[in-house]
Amino acid sequence: MLNYTLRRLMFAIPTLLLISFIIFAILDLAPNDPTASLPLTIPPDVRQQIRESLGLDQAMPIRYFKWCVQFFWNEPLNILEQWTGWTIGDSENRLRVISWQTRSPVVDLIVERMPQTLWVVGMSYVLGILIALPIGILSAYKQYSWFDQFGTLFSMAGFSVPTFFTGLLFIVIFSVNLQLFPSVYDTTHEVTDWASFWVQVRQMIMPTMVLALFNAAQISRFMRASMLDNLQQDYVRTARAKGVRERSVVLIHVLRNSMIPVVTVIALGVPQVFGGAIITEQIFRVNGLGQLLIVGIQGADIPLVQTLTFIFAVLIVAFNLVADLLYGILDPRIRYD
Amino acid sequence: MTDAPATVTLLQETRHRSLWSDVWAQYRTHKGAMLGTFIFVFIILLTIFGPYIHDADPQFLDIRNKNAGMSWAHPMGTDNLGRDMFAQVLYGGRTSLAVGITAMLLSLVVGTFVGVLAGYFRRLDGPLMRLTDLFLALPLLPLLLVIIMLFRDTLRAAFGPETGIFLLIVFVIGITSWMQTARIVRGDVLALKEREFVLAARSIGTPPRRIILRHVMPNILSPIMVSATLGVANAIITESALSFLGLGFPSDFPTWGRLLFDGANFMTLTPARVIWPGLAISLTVLSVNFMGDGLRDALDPRIRGR
Numbered sequence: 001m002l003n004y005t006l007r008r009l010m011f012a013i014p015t016l017l018l019i020s021f022i023i024f025a026i027l028d029l030a031p032n033d034p035t036a037s038l039p040l041t042i043p044p045d046v047r048q049q050i051r052e053s054l055g056l057d058q059a060m061p062i063r064y065f066k067w068c069v070q071f072f073w074n075e076p077l078n079i080l081e082q083w084t085g086w087t088i089g090d091s092e093n094r095l096r097v098i099s100w101q102t103r104s105p106v107v108d109l110i111v112e113r114m115p116q117t118l119w120v121v122g123m124s125y126v127l128g129i130l131i132a133l134p135i136g137i138l139s140a141y142k143q144y145s146w147f148d149q150f151g152t153l154f155s156m157a158g159f160s161v162p163t164f165f166t167g168l169l170f171i172v173i174f175s176v177n178l179q180l181f182p183s184v185y186d187t188t189h190e191v192t193d194w195a196s197f198w199v200q201v202r203q204m205i206m207p208t209m210v211l212a213l214f215n216a217a218q219i220s221r222f223m224r225a226s227m228l229d230n231l232q233q234d235y236v237r238t239a240r241a242k243g244v245r246e247r248s249v250v251l252i253h254v255l256r257n258s259m260i261p262v263v264t265v266i267a268l269g270v271p272q273v274f275g276g277a278i279i280t281e282q283i284f285r286v287n288g289l290g291q292l293l294i295v296g297i298q299g300a301d302i303p304l305v306q307t308l309t310f311i312f313a314v315l316i317v318a319f320n321l322v323a324d325l326l327y328g329i330l331d332p333r334i335r336y337d
Numbered sequence: 338m339t340d341a342p343a344t345v346t347l348l349q350e351t352r353h354r355s356l357w358s359d360v361w362a363q364y365r366t367h368k369g370a371m372l373g374t375f376i377f378v379f380i381i382l383l384t385i386f387g388p389y390i391h392d393a394d395p396q397f398l399d400i401r402n403k404n405a406g407m408s409w410a411h412p413m414g415t416d417n418l419g420r421d422m423f424a425q426v427l428y429g430g431r432t433s434l435a436v437g438i439t440a441m442l443l444s445l446v447v448g449t450f451v452g453v454l455a456g457y458f459r460r461l462d463g464p465l466m467r468l469t470d471l472f473l474a475l476p477l478l479p480l481l482l483v484i485i486m487l488f489r490d491t492l493r494a495a496f497g498p499e500t501g502i503f504l505l506i507v508f509v510i511g512i513t514s515w516m517q518t519a520r521i522v523r524g525d526v527l528a529l530k531e532r533e534f535v536l537a538a539r540s541i542g543t544p545p546r547r548i549i550l551r552h553v554m555p556n557i558l559s560p561i562m563v564s565a566t567l568g569v570a571n572a573i574i575t576e577s578a579l580s581f582l583g584l585g586f587p588s589d590f591p592t593w594g595r596l597l598f599d600g601a602n603f604m605t606l607t608p609a610r611v612i613w614p615g616l617a618i619s620l621t622v623l624s625v626n627f628m629g630d631g632l633r634d635a636l637d638p639r640i641r642g643r
Contacts, residue, residue: 026484164581
């Protein structure tokens with residue numbers, strides 16, 4: 001197992017390097033000029049100086065190498081210094097990945113935006129799982145009942161109706177007509193007492209529910225299929241035959257076995273949820289990572305976009321690895337060697 | 338008296354049965370799939386022939402009739418510039434469906450090509466599957482946004498504003514959604530390659546190209562058809578998402594996602610502007626997904642005939 005983990009990790013490193021290079025190459029191939037959005041009154045020689053100050057006069061492999069040094073070596077050192085309070089080397093003059101729009105280090109921007117995204121996305125995923133599991137279990141246990149038909153329709157609708165439509169529909173219904181929840185997520189809001197906590201809950205309900213319903217739709221399908229597979233197994237008949245209560249047959253014997261593939265599906269879905277949050281954040285004006293990416297793309301802020309996109313890629317590779325390892329840990333029949 | 342049942346079975350035996358008639362018979366029993374097919378065909382016919390029946394110009398500005406509600410002249414009302422919403426939804430549907438179907442065809446061609454090559458030729462298997470894994474590890478939505486933002490202006494200059502963006506969107510969606518098809522096709526080809534009829538074909542000296550086209554391709558048609566339906570749904574949603582983020586088609590060239598994006602700012606005033614295009618996207622995708630579900634059941638020989 002350890003051997004397998006190490007080998008997968010070793011394989012993940014070149015994959016990620018290649019992905020970062022692909023992202024960099026796409027951004028570099030693009031025929032656009034980061035100084036294009038500056039005022040036209042700037043003379044050409046000053047414009048050239050601006051380009052040089054951004055490091056654009058160097059060849060593409062050199063710029064890629066410098067980004068790699070900054071991202072893979074300098075930034076981790078900075079984080080280490082912040083956590084431990086040590087000073088490693090010449091930390092004042094260490095080059096960092098600087099956003100062209102805001103002139104501040106990209107990593108600081110990301111750290112600033114992370115909590116909002118994690119709250120909304122994380123909460124919605126947890127909620128989605130909590131909705132999906134009972135639906136999946138019940139509709140498998142009562143296959144072809146009205147509840148199962150309803151669950152099938154729910155999950156079909158859930159992943160067919162795009163989140164940007166459900167989001168807008170929620171706003172029309174709950175904030176425009178019923179005036180129940182605010183349509184804009186206020187990130188400056190601080191929770192100090194029960195009243196402000198309630199305000200926070202109310203503004204989180206809509207964005208989390210939109211994502212949660214979407215996630216629940218997919219997970220409940222997997223849960224149902226997995227439960228159906230296991231309910232027909234011989235060990236279920238044996239358990240029933242020896243007089244185990246129906247409740248523990250379903251909720252202990254079958255459920256625990258059915259959770260194995262579902263857990264890996266849940267792990268695999270995490271990066272996609274981050275990607276999907278880009279749209280939800282745009283609808284509810286949550287200033288999280290997705291919104292940062294959109295702003296960066298619109299402003300041709302290449303270091304920011306490069307770093308953010310790469311972080312999304314890291315999430316995908318990491319959670320793929322987690323899913324594979326979880327499968328091996330949860331199911332002792334699977335042996336990696 | 339004993340003759341009667343015998344003749345009946347004889348008649349049944351002689352009735353012509355083919356694989357596709359069996360598939361169709363099974364498909365017809367799936368209620369959701371049949372309903373989905375009807376709705377999808379209806380939407381396609383509506384977007385093709387609708388503009389001839391309801392012949393309002395989607396770009397005609399009628400500022401005195403702005404933000405109108407539903408009426409016989411404007412079945413879905415008008416927008417803030419007095420343009421007819423129904424006409425816009427019909428024309429938008431043409432673009433959205435065209436993008437969806439073309440992007441699906443592109444991803445199908447790429448996916449099948451990669452899958453067949455990887456499955457049939459062992460030497461290509463490793464590199465092509467690593468390539469597939471690499472594409473699966475790319476963060477697709479951010480990359481799509483980046484590519485469209487960066488290459489939009491160049492393509493617009495080269496092919497004109499509408500064709501340029503159409504080509505770009507179809508290309509990027511097609512090129513980023515072929516991986517599932519490739520994986521499924523590869524798996525099927527790997528299994529088929531070991532079957533006796535392929536061995537027989539090879540033993541009489543059939544070249545690989547002919548084996549693939551004549552013996553392998555017809556047998557992997559069913560997974561390809563299922564991924565085609567899923568591909569259409571995926572492409573329509575992706576195009577709408579891109580348009581919704583303001584990075585798709587320009588606003589004088591309506592698509593469903595673009596209409597939703599434009600309507601979102603007027604949501605409090607005229608919620609119908611959000612609801613109609615959103616409903617169109619959702620209904621189309623839902624019906625296509627149901628068709629895929631039914632097709633998967635109909636093409637699965639373990640379920641068929643039960």
